[in-house]
């Protein structure tokens with residue numbers, strides 16, 4: 001891509017097709033600065049959150065892992081550290097992000113591929129663990145992406161997702177939205193002379209389900225929610241889910257589960 005990033009967010013987030021187009025262009029622009037900006041926007045906490053995600057995953061000997069929207073490869077590399085005998089694939093749609101991941105890769109059991117999380121070229125029920133750092137919020141269509149996660153995961157397979165997260169009430173949502181817009185807009189102006197480049201985070205979060213709704217979507221699609229960690233008072237969340245053995249099983253919602261009792265990932269489900 002050449003020239004300045006000029007796409008307007010508001011024109012692109014309402015349909016799956018235009019969102020995918022916008023997001024890919026956005027990350028094309030952001031790729032060379034992605035690692036720096038991720039640290040800056042998270043006050044340096046992003047790496048620790050990703051390590052926490054990995055630490056909560058089960059201790060399999062040689063799992064098949066897929067890291068959705070892998071970007072520059074952070075989570076894929078951490079998976080390789082935890083599972084040296086595992087098989088790890090990172091998928092993403094933005095070539096410049098994938099190229100950075102490939103350049104950084106010195107793990108023989110990690111590979112990267114250009115794939116859309118909404119239509120994965122992966123055999124059904126072949127994957128033990130699906131991860132995603134800031135992935136689901138970027139999905140062209142969230143329901144389709146979760147269906148794909150469900151399709152590729154083995155029964156009892158685990159999903160672990162780190163992302164910006166939305167509280168339930170209108171006022172906390174507004175405060176978070178304006179806080180994020182201001183903080184991300186500042187960095188967009190500093191690095192790209194365009195406040196919209198990172199304001200995409202606030203805009204996409206505004207259209208994303210809140211914490212409870214996200215859990216309900218997973219449950220309705222045949223998952224149980226097994227763990228959750230909130231960071232920065234809930235601005236980001238680590239959500240861990242497990243695919244039920246039979247999709248028809250009902251995962252009863254835990255009562256008002258923002259503070260639900262933590263469960264550990266079961267080896268059977």
Ligand SMILES: C[S@@+](CC[C@H](N)C(=O)[O-])C[C@H]1O[C@@H](n2cnc3c(N)ncnc32)[C@H](O)[C@@H]1O
Nearest residue numbers: 027069070071092093094097116117133134138
């Ligand atoms: C915020 S970055 C996250 C990168 C990395 N997972 C991390 O935690 O640092 C979001 C990534 O999602 C990718 N992405 C957006 N839409 C996608 C899609 N439909 N399928 C796969 N990847 C997608 C973008 O290209 C970008 O690399």
